[in-house]
Amino acid sequence: MTIPTTCTIIRGVVLREVDPSALCLLVNYAYSGDVVITEDNVQVLLPASNLLQMCSVRDACCKYLLRQLHPSNCLGIRAFADTHSCDELHSRSHKYALQNFPEVSCTEEFLALPLDKMLELISSPKLNVESEERVFTAVLLKHVRLPLLSRDFLTSMVDNEPLLQGHPECQALQLEALKYHLLPEQRNSFTSERTVERKPLGYKPYVFAVGGGSLFNLHSEVECYNPRTDRWMPVAPMKNRRSRTAAASLGRHLYVMGGYDGVSDISHCEVYQPSTNTWTTTTSMGTKRSCHGVGTLNGLIYCVGGYDGASCLNSVERFDPLTGIWSSCPAMACRRRHTKVAVLDQRLYAIAGFDTSNYQCSVETMDPREGKWCFAPALNTRRSRNKLMERIVI
Numbered sequence: 001m002t003i004p005t006t007c008t009i010i011r012g013v014v015l016r017e018v019d020p021s022a023l024c025l026l027v028n029y030a031y032s033g034d035v036v037i038t039e040d041n042v043q044v045l046l047p048a049s050n051l052l053q054m055c056s057v058r059d060a061c062c063k064y065l066l067r068q069l070h071p072s073n074c075l076g077i078r079a080f081a082d083t084h085s086c087d088e089l090h091s092r093s094h095k096y097a098l099q100n101f102p103e104v105s106c107t108e109e110f111l112a113l114p115l116d117k118m119l120e121l122i123s124s125p126k127l128n129v130e131s132e133e134r135v136f137t138a139v140l141l142k143h144v145r146l147p148l149l150s151r152d153f154l155t156s157m158v159d160n161e162p163l164l165q166g167h168p169e170c171q172a173l174q175l176e177a178l179k180y181h182l183l184p185e186q187r188n189s190f191t192s193e194r195t196v197e198r199k200p201l202g203y204k205p206y207v208f209a210v211g212g213g214s215l216f217n218l219h220s221e222v223e224c225y226n227p228r229t230d231r232w233m234p235v236a237p238m239k240n241r242r243s244r245t246a247a248a249s250l251g252r253h254l255y256v257m258g259g260y261d262g263v264s265d266i267s268h269c270e271v272y273q274p275s276t277n278t279w280t281t282t283t284s285m286g287t288k289r290s291c292h293g294v295g296t297l298n299g300l301i302y303c304v305g306g307y308d309g310a311s312c313l314n315s316v317e318r319f320d321p322l323t324g325i326w327s328s329c330p331a332m333a334c335r336r337r338h339t340k341v342a343v344l345d346q347r348l349y350a351i352a353g354f355d356t357s358n359y360q361c362s363v364e365t366m367d368p369r370e371g372k373w374c375f376a377p378a379l380n381t382r383r384s385r386n387k388l389m390e391r392i393v394i
Helices: 020-032 042-051 055-067 074-083 087-099 115-122 132-138 151-158 168-182 184-190
Strands: 207-210 222-226 231-235 246-250 253-260 265-273 278-282 293-297 300-304 316-320 325-329 340-344 347-354 359-367 372-376
Touching (some): 087 115, 132 151, 168 184, 246 300, 253 300
Antiparallel strands (some): 207 222, 253 265, 265 278, 300 316, 316 325, 340 347
């Protein structure tokens, strides 16, 4: 049995959604192995090579775009990569946008973002911002961490923003932020994603050596140790030389409080901003202190005991960086110079020290929510200037 057949001659194939210039470049590449990627052709060459499964050209286009990343174009490149399923390009452009958010938020691309893409960006815990004020000035959404705004900004800018007035959800967020500021002892009970400091990509710990003294001199110099490079490097010196001082890190800032300047014990404090490599003077403590202990708890800095140039101290002060105010706290039962402070399970521990006449083995502890110090089990040995390891998980 014979089945008749019909031969059809196809004189052309229509390729849709492929730019003619890109196709010409890809055909030449197929024969020569060479293609020149430029700013003018990359946006048509990448989708064409992706459609025709010419992976080597597509990957080369992605690498070219990675080298061109800039705050003004990273969001556009991210969207372009998402459209054409270029996963690595999308991931790296997204990380670039997070890392450079202050500059990105001022661009036309940011203002043109769809709502879901904007939410994805500003809700990220890895968003790199010096303060939540920067996020607030960029957008007015619940993903701004209002409790971490300064009190001045909260009352002068947020409270007077017309878009927030009369909106129940926004008012609830404002009330949460105000409570966080007005009830610092209870901040642990207000814990949410809005009270947690953002940790941007590349956010790494460093070790700082601050001030101190040598044989005949006191220092204002500061050095920083980078464990990734295994090197110490100098950073900006403090405004005042000081030894017997106390230092604490909070957020992305380093605070130095009190000490001895070679003439007398001092109360003034300084804060270091790594992003600008500068020291600025902040509010002084209410009491001159050197040889004091320091601990941080719920975004507050506690300075405990010490020496004022005449006697050992049992007084305690607390600093709130959000308000820039020092407040008096309940005093300890014992005077303690060269005491050490540890924080564990929402409690402060003042351990040992010197009380003017005797070395101590006693330990006092305070939960700021209770507002009083009480004795904990004493050490077996009297000691002063001891070192502490606050937490070891076993």
